[in-house]
Amino acid sequence: MRALKFLLQKEFRQIFRNTTILRVILIMPVIQLIIMPLAADYEIKNINISVVDHDHSAYSRQLTDKILAPGYFKLNDYGTSYPNAFGQFQKDRSDLILEIPAQFEKTLVKENQANLFMAVNAINGVKALVGSAYLNRIIADFNAQIRANWIPNPQTGTLPQIEIATLNRFNPTLNYPFFMVPGILVVLVTMVGVYMCSLNIVKEKEVGTIEQINVTPIKKYHFILGKLIPFWVIGMFVFSLGLFGVARLLYLIVPTGSLVALYGFLAVYLVAVLGIGLLISTYSANQQQAMSLAFFCMMIFMLMSGLFTPINSMPNWAQVIAKLNPVTYFIEVTRMIVLKGSSFAHIQQQLLVISAMAVFFNTWAIWNYRKTS
Amino acid sequence: MKRFFAFVRKEFHHVFRDPKTMLLLFGVPVAQILLFGFALTNEIKNAHIIITDNAQDIASKQIAAKLAANTNFITHQKQLNPQQIEETFRQGKVKLVVIFPPNFNHDLLHLQKAQVQIIADASDPNTANTLTTYATAIIMDYQKQLWQNTNLPLSIHTDMRMIYNPELKGITNFVPGVMALVLMLICVLMTSVSIVREKELGTMEVLLVSPFNAVLVVISKAVPYFFLSLVNLTVILLLSVLVMGMPVAGSWVLLYAISALFILTALSLGLLISNVTNSQQTAMLISLMGMLLPTLIFTGFMFPIENMPLPLQVMSNIFPSKWYYIIVKNVMIKGLGFTAIWKETLILLTATLLLMTISIAKFKTRLA
Numbered sequence: 001m002r003a004l005k006f007l008l009q010k011e012f013r014q015i016f017r018n019t020t021i022l023r024v025i026l027i028m029p030v031i032q033l034i035i036m037p038l039a040a041d042y043e044i045k046n047i048n049i050s051v052v053d054h055d056h057s058a059y060s061r062q063l064t065d066k067i068l069a070p071g072y073f074k075l076n077d078y079g080t081s082y083p084n085a086f087g088q089f090q091k092d093r094s095d096l097i098l099e100i101p102a103q104f105e106k107t108l109v110k111e112n113q114a115n116l117f118m119a120v121n122a123i124n125g126v127k128a129l130v131g132s133a134y135l136n137r138i139i140a141d142f143n144a145q146i147r148a149n150w151i152p153n154p155q156t157g158t159l160p161q162i163e164i165a166t167l168n169r170f171n172p173t174l175n176y177p178f179f180m181v182p183g184i185l186v187v188l189v190t191m192v193g194v195y196m197c198s199l200n201i202v203k204e205k206e207v208g209t210i211e212q213i214n215v216t217p218i219k220k221y222h223f224i225l226g227k228l229i230p231f232w233v234i235g236m237f238v239f240s241l242g243l244f245g246v247a248r249l250l251y252l253i254v255p256t257g258s259l260v261a262l263y264g265f266l267a268v269y270l271v272a273v274l275g276i277g278l279l280i281s282t283y284s285a286n287q288q289q290a291m292s293l294a295f296f297c298m299m300i301f302m303l304m305s306g307l308f309t310p311i312n313s314m315p316n317w318a319q320v321i322a323k324l325n326p327v328t329y330f331i332e333v334t335r336m337i338v339l340k341g342s343s344f345a346h347i348q349q350q351l352l353v354i355s356a357m358a359v360f361f362n363t364w365a366i367w368n369y370r371k372t373s
Numbered sequence: 374m375k376r377f378f379a380f381v382r383k384e385f386h387h388v389f390r391d392p393k394t395m396l397l398l399f400g401v402p403v404a405q406i407l408l409f410g411f412a413l414t415n416e417i418k419n420a421h422i423i424i425t426d427n428a429q430d431i432a433s434k435q436i437a438a439k440l441a442a443n444t445n446f447i448t449h450q451k452q453l454n455p456q457q458i459e460e461t462f463r464q465g466k467v468k469l470v471v472i473f474p475p476n477f478n479h480d481l482l483h484l485q486k487a488q489v490q491i492i493a494d495a496s497d498p499n500t501a502n503t504l505t506t507y508a509t510a511i512i513m514d515y516q517k518q519l520w521q522n523t524n525l526p527l528s529i530h531t532d533m534r535m536i537y538n539p540e541l542k543g544i545t546n547f548v549p550g551v552m553a554l555v556l557m558l559i560c561v562l563m564t565s566v567s568i569v570r571e572k573e574l575g576t577m578e579v580l581l582v583s584p585f586n587a588v589l590v591v592i593s594k595a596v597p598y599f600f601l602s603l604v605n606l607t608v609i610l611l612l613s614v615l616v617m618g619m620p621v622a623g624s625w626v627l628l629y630a631i632s633a634l635f636i637l638t639a640l641s642l643g644l645l646i647s648n649v650t651n652s653q654q655t656a657m658l659i660s661l662m663g664m665l666l667p668t669l670i671f672t673g674f675m676f677p678i679e680n681m682p683l684p685l686q687v688m689s690n691i692f693p694s695k696w697y698y699i700i701v702k703n704v705m706i707k708g709l710g711f712t713a714i715w716k717e718t719l720i721l722l723t724a725t726l727l728l729m730t731i732s733i734a735k736f737k738t739r740l741a
Contacts, residue, residue: 018652113530118531121537124677174498195658332465340496
């Protein structure tokens with residue numbers, strides 16, 4: 001025990017004496033947590049539209065006004081030439097072209113039907129689908145309005161109508177930062193843990209000071225614990241800073257579930273994450289190798305965790321990778337507890353998995369750490 | 374010149390004699406392009422939804438069957454009361470509940486009006502919104518079928534064409550983005566340790582006392598990584614064409630040349646980081662902690678930049694990957710020529726020169 005105490009003293013001193021690194025691991029996550037959620041907004045709005053109007057009738061103008069009224073669409077240009085509009089399209093200035101043919105109004109009234117043409121930039125498939133659905137809804141509304149003007153007692157009154165009542169639970173205003181802040185916080189804490197832990201041990205290898213420790217009677221697990229505990233404390237601190245400092249004060253997110261459950265999970269999770277850091281450092285000979293490995297792992301941890309893109313939409317083999325990713329579980333748990341008020345009973349399964357991972361990675365790391373080279 | 378080549382050779386030796394790092398440098402981008410190219414999509418598929426059917430009549434069953442047939446949904450039939458719905462959402466698997474009231478079909482046919490309730494777990498607003506839109510469209514489709522027999526006067530039809538990506542594949546949007554992300558990060562990462570490493574290990578002193586020009590020391594550091602990155606680039610391009618089925622619609626030469634320029638930009642940024650830091654750990658933490666998330670977000674392939682608040686839109690301009698992403702989309706997918714991308718190219722070129730100049734100016738020939 002005394003050996004461990006001295007080791008801890010050494011580690012903490014090393015960390016606190018390097019103010020540059022201390023600043024990086026404390027300030028960088030906070031700044032990113034403040035800025036990133038503001039930028040991470042999936043909501044499809046500000047769709048730029050080009051209107052090509054060959055008709056110039058009362059209807060074509062009414063339709064254009066109706067499209068711009070709700071605020072989803074921004075008029076990029078209004079003209080009579082399709083090639084011009086397509087040029088805007090190629091430059092990414094507009095996402096959608098609506099072409100109103102000549103004699104649109106006349107045809108509609110005389111022949112009882114008329115056509116419109118819509119071209120959609122589909123590189124971002126989801127944006128294309130949602131944008132064209134919005135536009136179709138507006139056109140349908142416009143159509144109903146015209147019908148009502150011409151036929152005072154339309155047949156539609158006697159047709160069966162299904163009304164749809166929607167209710168959005170937990171986040172009725174569909175506020176994006178509400179969803180993003182907990183997830184981004186998890187990723188930042190994970191980065192601090194994995195990077196710091198993996199770079200720290202390998203630095204001792206590269207500089208050569210590890211030899212001094214290897215020749216002492218310090219036990220393997222003493223050494224490992226001495227490395228784990230300081231970063232575990234830092235991880236706890238960074239998470240609390242993000243949760244109570246940034247999320248609570250700035251984004252007004254108050255955790256609705258059990259804080260005991262959240263911190264209980266965090267404690268185990270950090271052990272697992274630091275175990276991965278240790279493992280990386282036992283397999284690397286210098287900091288460059290450790291960094292490349294840590295980078296590789298972190299990219300996968302972040303992108304395969306359901307943070308930005310839903311896991312259910314991935315192909316099956318990718319879902320398996322997501323299931324092996326510790327970050328997936330902590331993001332899920334944090335969102336459940338903070339946003340939906342879940343309690344200990346709801347996260348048992350995730351806790352079990354993460355405990356298994358913690359044991360697995362640390363055992364592997366200790367087993368692979370050699371006092372001789 | 375001879376000295377310069379000798380230095381470049383030395384740098385190549387540094388890289389080639391560390392096989393583990395080499396493996397990572399080549400393996401990482403390949404693995405990531407394959408993994409993320411296939412796995413990342415902002416579509417929402419296979420969402421678990423529950424149908425609570427209190428009516429159990431023909432109309433509700435037909436709508437339920439329509440919902441089940443849609444590939445976006447995996448439906449489960451279950452009678453839930455409001456508390457149970459709340460509890461199901463808390464467990465986290467189910468994203469949406471559709472509730473039919475008793476006498477649904479009866480009300481629909483005799484009162485001409487019936488209500489369906491959709492309750493979404495909006496803790497994820499994107500999923501909630503999209504799934505609600507899908508479900509609404511399906512129910513409206515059923516209503517349209519009921520109306521089919523009546524011919525409505527004054528109908529407007531809309532012909533729709535999806536351009537550039539008619540099958541609405543998620544890959545088309547994500548592959549150029551992942552390319553920009555991986556190239557950017559790996560290039561910055563590699564060079565960011567190169568100079569600071571010599572400082573930390575003490576070998577920099579040897580270089581400084583040599584008659585060799587300081588500017589060339591900096592540049593020769595970048596040369597091997599530039600060639601390695603070109604190899605990486607070739608592999609990445611081949612993978613996206615052959616494995617992911619993303620044809621290059623525009624000119625290969627143009628795409629390759631611009632990518633080389635982008636690699637230079639990233640390498641200069643890495644050199645700058647390496648010059649201003651004094652330990653490998655600091656350099657790595659800056660390029661890893663500081664760049665991973667911001668590059669991912671501000672490249673613009675994950676979240677639309679036009680949605681961001683104005684100050685962040687301005688901020689996104691300083692990320693070279695944003696400009697490269699625009700270029701790749703234009704050349705690779707839309708098949709446009711140089712006239713469409715000269716502005717972005719100019720920005721990358723200016724950024725490269727600027728970063729290079731600063732890092733040479735910051736290079737200290739004195740130790741302390």
